[in-house]
Amino acid sequence: MANHQNGNTASLPFPKVKKASPFKKAMFHPFIVGSILPVILIIVWEALSRAGVIPAYQLPSPTAIVDKIIELAEKGTLWGHVGITTYRIFLGFLLGTAAAVIIGSFVGFYNRVEQLLDPMIQAFRSIPSLAWVPLFILWMSIGEASKVALIAVGVFFPVYLNIVSGISGVDRKLIEVGKMYGFTNFQLVKRIILPASLPSFLVGMRSGLGLGWMFVVAAELMGASQGLGYLLVVGQNTYSPDLIIASIVLFAILGKVTDALLKRLEYKALHWQDRLERS
Amino acid sequence: MANHQNGNTASLPFPKVKKASPFKKAMFHPFIVGSILPVILIIVWEALSRAGVIPAYQLPSPTAIVDKIIELAEKGTLWGHVGITTYRIFLGFLLGTAAAVIIGSFVGFYNRVEQLLDPMIQAFRSIPSLAWVPLFILWMSIGEASKVALIAVGVFFPVYLNIVSGISGVDRKLIEVGKMYGFTNFQLVKRIILPASLPSFLVGMRSGLGLGWMFVVAAELMGASQGLGYLLVVGQNTYSPDLIIASIVLFAILGKVTDALLKRLEYKALHWQDRLERS
Amino acid sequence: MSLMVKNVTRRFNGNTAVKNISFQTYKGEIVGLLGTSGCGKSTLLRAISGLDEGYEGEVSLNGNAVRNVNTNASFIFQEPRLMPWLTVKDNVSFGLSEKKQEKGLKAERYIELVGLKGYENYYPLELSGGMAQRVAIARALVTSPELLLLDEPFSALDAFTKMQLQDLLLKIWSEYRSTMVLVTHDIDEALYLCDRIIILTGQPGVFKQEFVIEEPKPRRRGSQQVAAYKERILKCLEL
Amino acid sequence: MSLMVKNVTRRFNGNTAVKNISFQTYKGEIVGLLGTSGCGKSTLLRAISGLDEGYEGEVSLNGNAVRNVNTNASFIFQEPRLMPWLTVKDNVSFGLSEKKQEKGLKAERYIELVGLKGYENYYPLELSGGMAQRVAIARALVTSPELLLLDEPFSALDAFTKMQLQDLLLKIWSEYRSTMVLVTHDIDEALYLCDRIIILTGQPGVFKQEFVIEEPKPRRRGSQQVAAYKERILKCLEL
Amino acid sequence: SAGCSSEASSETGPEKIRLDYAYYSPTSLVVKKFGWAEEEFEKEGIEVSYTLSQGSNKALEFLNSDSVDFGSTAGAAALMAKAKGSPIENVYVYSKPEWTALVTNKESKIEKVEDLKGKKVAATLGTDPYIFLLRALNEKGLKAEDIQLVNLQHGDGANALASGDVDAWAGLDPHMARAELETGAKLFYRNPDFNTYGFLNVRSDFAEKYPNYVERVIKVYEKARKWVLENPGEAAEILAEEANIDVEVAKKELERNDFSNPVPGTEHKDALKAAGKVLKKGEAIDKGADIEKLVNDLINPSYVKKEDQ
Ligand SMILES: Nc1ncnc2c1ncn2[C@@H]1O[C@H](COP(=O)(O)OP(=O)(O)OP(=O)(O)O)[C@@H](O)[C@H]1O
Ligand SMILES: Nc1ncnc2c1ncn2[C@@H]1O[C@H](COP(=O)(O)OP(=O)(O)OP(=O)(O)O)[C@@H](O)[C@H]1O
Ligand SMILES: [Mg+2]
Ligand SMILES: [Mg+2]
Numbered sequence A, B: 001m002a003n004h005q006n007g008n009t010a011s012l013p014f015p016k017v018k019k020a021s022p023f024k025k026a027m028f029h030p031f032i033v034g035s036i037l038p039v040i041l042i043i044v045w046e047a048l049s050r051a052g053v054i055p056a057y058q059l060p061s062p063t064a065i066v067d068k069i070i071e072l073a074e075k076g077t078l079w080g081h082v083g084i085t086t087y088r089i090f091l092g093f094l095l096g097t098a099a100a101v102i103i104g105s106f107v108g109f110y111n112r113v114e115q116l117l118d119p120m121i122q123a124f125r126s127i128p129s130l131a132w133v134p135l136f137i138l139w140m141s142i143g144e145a146s147k148v149a150l151i152a153v154g155v156f157f158p159v160y161l162n163i164v165s166g167i168s169g170v171d172r173k174l175i176e177v178g179k180m181y182g183f184t185n186f187q188l189v190k191r192i193i194l195p196a197s198l199p200s201f202l203v204g205m206r207s208g209l210g211l212g213w214m215f216v217v218a219a220e221l222m223g224a225s226q227g228l229g230y231l232l233v234v235g236q237n238t239y240s241p242d243l244i245i246a247s248i249v250l251f252a253i254l255g256k257v258t259d260a261l262l263k264r265l266e267y268k269a270l271h272w273q274d275r276l277e278r279s
Numbered sequence C, D: 001m002s003l004m005v006k007n008v009t010r011r012f013n014g015n016t017a018v019k020n021i022s023f024q025t026y027k028g029e030i031v032g033l034l035g036t037s038g039c040g041k042s043t044l045l046r047a048i049s050g051l052d053e054g055y056e057g058e059v060s061l062n063g064n065a066v067r068n069v070n071t072n073a074s075f076i077f078q079e080p081r082l083m084p085w086l087t088v089k090d091n092v093s094f095g096l097s098e099k100k101q102e103k104g105l106k107a108e109r110y111i112e113l114v115g116l117k118g119y120e121n122y123y124p125l126e127l128s129g130g131m132a133q134r135v136a137i138a139r140a141l142v143t144s145p146e147l148l149l150l151d152e153p154f155s156a157l158d159a160f161t162k163m164q165l166q167d168l169l170l171k172i173w174s175e176y177r178s179t180m181v182l183v184t185h186d187i188d189e190a191l192y193l194c195d196r197i198i199i200l201t202g203q204p205g206v207f208k209q210e211f212v213i214e215e216p217k218p219r220r221r222g223s224q225q226v227a228a229y230k231e232r233i234l235k236c237l238e239l
Numbered sequence E: 001s002a003g004c005s006s007e008a009s010s011e012t013g014p015e016k017i018r019l020d021y022a023y024y025s026p027t028s029l030v031v032k033k034f035g036w037a038e039e040e041f042e043k044e045g046i047e048v049s050y051t052l053s054q055g056s057n058k059a060l061e062f063l064n065s066d067s068v069d070f071g072s073t074a075g076a077a078a079l080m081a082k083a084k085g086s087p088i089e090n091v092y093v094y095s096k097p098e099w100t101a102l103v104t105n106k107e108s109k110i111e112k113v114e115d116l117k118g119k120k121v122a123a124t125l126g127t128d129p130y131i132f133l134l135r136a137l138n139e140k141g142l143k144a145e146d147i148q149l150v151n152l153q154h155g156d157g158a159n160a161l162a163s164g165d166v167d168a169w170a171g172l173d174p175h176m177a178r179a180e181l182e183t184g185a186k187l188f189y190r191n192p193d194f195n196t197y198g199f200l201n202v203r204s205d206f207a208e209k210y211p212n213y214v215e216r217v218i219k220v221y222e223k224a225r226k227w228v229l230e231n232p233g234e235a236a237e238i239l240a241e242e243a244n245i246d247v248e249v250a251k252k253e254l255e256r257n258d259f260s261n262p263v264p265g266t267e268h269k270d271a272l273k274a275a276g277k278v279l280k281k282g283e284a285i286d287k288g289a290d291i292e293k294l295v296n297d298l299i300n301p302s303y304v305k306k307e308d309q
Helices: A022-027 A030-050 A062-075 A077-109 A111-124 A129-140 A144-168 A172-180 A185-196 A198-219 A228-237 A241-269 B022-027 B030-050 B062-075 B077-109 B111-124 B129-140 B144-168 B172-180 B185-196 B198-219 B228-237 B241-269 C041-049 C088-092 C100-113 C129-141 C159-176 C187-193 C224-237 D041-049 D088-092 D100-113 D129-141 D159-176 D187-193 D224-237 E026-034 E036-044 E056-064 E075-083 E128-139 E154-162 E175-183 E204-209 E211-230 E232-243 E247-255 E266-281 E291-298 E302-308
Strands: C003-012 C015-025 C030-035 C056-061 C064-066 C073-076 C147-151 C179-183 C196-201 C206-212 D003-012 D015-025 D030-035 D056-061 D064-066 D073-076 D147-151 D179-183 D196-201 D206-212 E016-021 E047-052 E070-074 E088-097 E100-104 E120-123 E148-151 E168-172 E186-189 E198-203
Touching (some): A062 A077, A077 A241, A111 A144, A111 B030, A144 A185, A144 A198, A172 A185, A185 A198, A198 A241, A198 B144, A228 E148, A241 B111, B030 B062, B062 B241, B077 B228, B129 B198, B172 C073, B185 B198, B228 B241, B228 E154, C003 C041, C030 C187, C041 C056, C041 C179, C073 C129, C088 C100, C088 C129, C159 C187, C179 C187, C206 C224, C224 D159, D015 D196, D129 D159, D159 D187, E026 E036, E026 E211, E026 E232, E056 E070, E056 E075, E056 E088, E075 E088, E075 E291, E088 E211, E120 E128, E120 E154, E154 E168, E154 E175, E175 E247, E198 E204, E204 E211, E232 E247
Parallel strands (some): C030 C196, C147 C179, E016 E047
Antiparallel strands (some): D003 D056, D196 D206, E100 E168, E100 E186
């Protein structure tokens, strides 16, 4: 997935090019390739806005959005919003992942625990973030705790699902090796099952992080006065398309950055995978 | 994960019981075990409600919720809400999964396509459902199409993520077998890569379905006058805790049912997995 | 299909696995590759097959230099590499592109030939090691390849089954005159099957010696002439 | 550790894999299991190890009937079964519970014994088939087990490496007097290593014959007496 | 941009008229319930569709994206959208609702606006209750910084008040009516004039093309308004049924609606200008915006007047 990081660039489209010129190399740097589409998108959008095809009250132009973000930055509130949301995501992510690892390991490993817990967890999984809001206010009031907890709930489910599935997909043959050494169940999980289901676990983490970002909006409906979700909702309430889109853009950027961190971790942790060298 | 379906019940807690009596068998039927926790939860909740610890205006008692659902059923509107939401989920799920399979296969297989598309997709992944609403209204107006499309967006991301990761986790050794037969890339994907990444794909589908359910609320903010998401929002706008909780319960039940269907499919499709016989 | 390997060298992250190997086979010849564990036999076979393109040097099939997979070639890998989600029968017919029924018939015939009749509907996880390897052999043979690359195909089999399958291989060879490259650790096997035996040694593996066995096939196991060759090969290896 | 197998039968979904096998070994004895592919040797070994509890009959270690894994036993599986995320060194020390440094020293010693010095930091995907199998052998031997179960441990190795490792096994045996059960297809190997050879045949596998080899170890390869045994075993097998 | 009647005769009608309905606009519910709009346009074969607006911001999104032709919003919301350039005009006032007030708990010591100093007050930023709160503070010489504002959705604000998480709440009906009935919450500060009215807005291009039809839609609304005035009990029942609320709550909510003056006029303009100032201060409207002009552009009474003639 992250093959490009070790310079293992594509071979099919340019099979004969053995040594690319430095210029070509720079041209086809993954970062540049990855920017092609977004850049095209932004240019088209800007052009349509300028031509008046998309009126500003519907969708402000990219430059207007950038202006808005710069304005927020100059006022100094931007960092507050970004900072507090990132902080909440971070804590929620840690909590949710930890809970998912613990519960998921038990569920994946013990049939009885699965029968006991899994049906309920699966039922909770489809409850929308907005629906949790009144319940969380009820249980935890409107402090920071309830916000972080709600984000943790969002993170929990995908991580849990992927861990359980990862564990039950682990090759029995490897587990038997551990059993021959008289490993306890805990050791089996720690030394064989978790490493072997790591790919699945990491996808779960990335999926969970994405859901965490989505839960931010609901979390910040609970009496926040700062944060990206707050910005979005205020934008909707005050009918400010520029604020709405600015917060969406910030969501996208921060989401992308945090995901890239996880993807990097994934690449590092899975270097042993005998994976498809892709064309 | 779904071992219980072939009667492969736990061995650790009752290692010596070779042939359980029919009574015991019924007692420990997975369905019953799975109901223990929810039943306890409901009883405690009901007791607290009756004792007045939780006032009804905050959280109505389970019986009140059931009454509310029965009331909806008697009025005949329940089936409308459930039906239309299920229909939207179904279509959105099909669309989102199809898109994810196609795009995910290309991204997973071609390094160049990954470099081109993946960064943008990853950025979009963290945009909350609520934030999409104004954009979708703008692009597709408020018909059925925009609702289904928004749900499809929710389904897309987890499926995509799991497919890409599943594909890059496929054992290179198996792919080489196909290459020796001169398989085209399409054949490789269809005959080796997709089946081999099926476990990952199925988790993605289940994860995606869950997210689809979550996106229903946002989807039904787009001018719906029926559906579970609609019920939830009406409940919130009219301050009707019983309606809110009733819709949450319906979300949970429907989510559980649809997930159980997928889980069944997972079990059927993965019978070949040499999986951990769990204790 | 004739095969020519010219100065093939393969490096992995700077470590050389095989160095400067050259040899040539005529159409219908069976070539044996012998050598100690880790000397690069599998690496060489992968280079010939076209699965690995990272080597230096040249591999030609029928006189044309190639660097990609030839669909008339078949590979029996060192491990069975069965698709775990397919039954024995579907695994065997995996590479066939005929109609369903015809595929089924062909697969069944080869399943019987490798002694697995009755196991058509088993999944790989229900097979023993040797049975899995035999399924892999059937899968490779069923396509009647012009070039057959075999990486220790019979090493997981008992003496009896092994001999049966060696004879099966010869039968296929006399029918289709496939060119074969056989990696093996069993000198008797090499002497029973091969027209030419190439010895590699060392790490990185280099060419050591080539033996041309001129006895006509089928040969008698343990015949006088063969025993003489064996002695020479053992001498060449155990140094 | 002494071992007794009594009337062991194993069925899979109604199909019998092995039927009614009984035998006994004394402490420090090396027992060979020979039989055609698919006759249930691996199945039997799994029953002895305790990994499989689904058999009928009884397995006793040191006189006590057991049905679970004994931590003084070690298993070399038919496939290498290395942890793909660990290096060679970490794979070898996988089952050790000593301190890190001691573990490392022990692992290094055994890596050298199986001829893989210099490959400590390789990952399994970078190893050849025979090298991976040797790592698995090192991993099993490093714990100095009292009972060693070996499922075709040397089948992926060339003649030279194979002999080296057979001698390594004997060395370990003379040091720790481990009891061993060795599944093999190589009659010479069985005759070189085993005190007793048990022949299974058929599908389902049944007990056919038992040979007690009374030559003291170490034996000379290809000695006269051994050749006589070989003839008898071949006769017994090839019917 | 008002049409004149001479052109109106030659205009061809739209294929479809898209109305919205909302639980905060009882007249819209009555229109939908009795199908009066369909009745009105049936002869010409014009289709009528209804879309539910869950709140002012949704109604405005629908208007902006050309998903509906008529949308019901609070006056302040319409003004904010207009300030962003939304092509809408207000042609009718469906009610003068007193849908917002300052609320506190039964036992609370808070009795007047001044007591809010330093207290936690819940409100939804940018909405009518928020404007109401700021104007109330302003009137008593307090500033927004003097209280701790907690941004909560309307329903959550009611909950937070009930469980004591906040000291007061700028409430909105029907949450407020319900809180009164169920938890005995008290409305300690009321002022109908600080509410910004219920506006029926139309898309400018629709009004330009089909001025006649705007008038006829207003006619339908007028019919509904008169019916509500005559049948308050039944109207409450319709509201209760449609919006899924208690009849008692519905009655309370309707009592607080004044349906007497549907013609947009000076009082509405004044209320909006005052709200505009507050919004400007709260940065919900751009500093540079000309409130005076915006309000005049937004409010266009010409269609109703004609209907009255
Ligand atoms: N998990 C299983 N499910 C069903 N059948 C099985 C399973 N494991 C083994 N068998 C069957 O049991 C029989 C014996 O298998 P086993 O692996 O013990 O053979 P073996 O003697 O080790 O053969 P080989 O020499 O080829 O390794 C085979 O017919 C096989 O199909
Ligand atoms: N993917 C790889 N990355 C790094 N090194 C590799 C890789 N594949 C093989 N090697 C190295 O190449 C050498 C030769 O490996 P190869 O598999 O060709 O041996 P072999 O002759 O087939 O041995 P065996 O008889 O044990 O199968 C080994 O030293 C091995 O470590
Ligand atoms: Mg090899
Ligand atoms: Mg076996």
